[in-house]
Amino acid sequence: MRKLIKKVIRYILTPFILMDYWRFKILNKHSRFKLSLRDSYPCVSDNTVKTGFDRHYVYHTAWAARKLAETNPAFHTDISSSLYFSGIVSAFIPVKFYDYRPAELVLSNLTSEQADLSNLPFKDLSVNSLSCMHVVEHVGLGRYGDKIDPDADLNAMVELSRVLATGGNLFFVVPVGQPRIEYNAHRIYSYEQVISYFPKLSLKEFTLIPENNGSMISYASKEQADKERYGCGCFWFVKPTN
Secondary structure, eight states: OOHHHHHHHHHHHHHHHHHHHHHHHOOOOOOOOOOGGGGGGOSSOOOOSSSSOHHHHHHHHHHHHHHHHHHHHHSEESSSSOOOHHHHHTTTTTTEEESSSSSOBBTTEEEEEOOOBOOSSOOOTTTEEEEEEOGGGTTTTSSSSSOTTHHHHHHHHHHHHHHHEEEEEEEEEESSSSEEEEEETEEBBBBHHHTTOOOOOOEEEEEOOOOOSSBBTTTTTTTHHHTSEEEEEEEEEEEHHH
């Protein structure tokens, strides 16, 4: 009864939905489904002119998927990025997914195991295709139950560089713009910071996802990244062969 009361209150606070409910009920004379306020699930924020989406997560996963389609590795290793990314990519490339909190995700061509980004369970120069996207900015802030450590992100980037094979590809994504910490959510890095943290790697491509307007900007400049407050930086690094 308490749940029903809460639902009725939500309808009262959003009269247009209540009006739609009764209009639908009147039109629903020969119903194929049971219709009752008890089963209602009022959604009050979806009636928009355009479909909204998380710019960072839709664009950066689309960017990385396209890069994997381009590079076409025999298999791909991902460290804690979006499960949507690993799940979809595993349809055409075998994926090994690792997370501090392992995911119980069962799909063909996909394995999911536990790993600590500060101490990856791989040998030096052993991973040819690697991604770590929208992850490092969280490490060490304690948000996901990890150890509080202000320099944990630096250690994580050293690990990513260590395990990447000669000639291998690293797809690395973090928020970019005005450097700061929005505790305990994430860090925001400058373009120069990210480049400096991977001294043994070469930047093949930098794509910028602006915070507010437009789509992805391929081969974006440092100046464009620096203008952002909370943009999304997509870095394609390669480990040189010499």
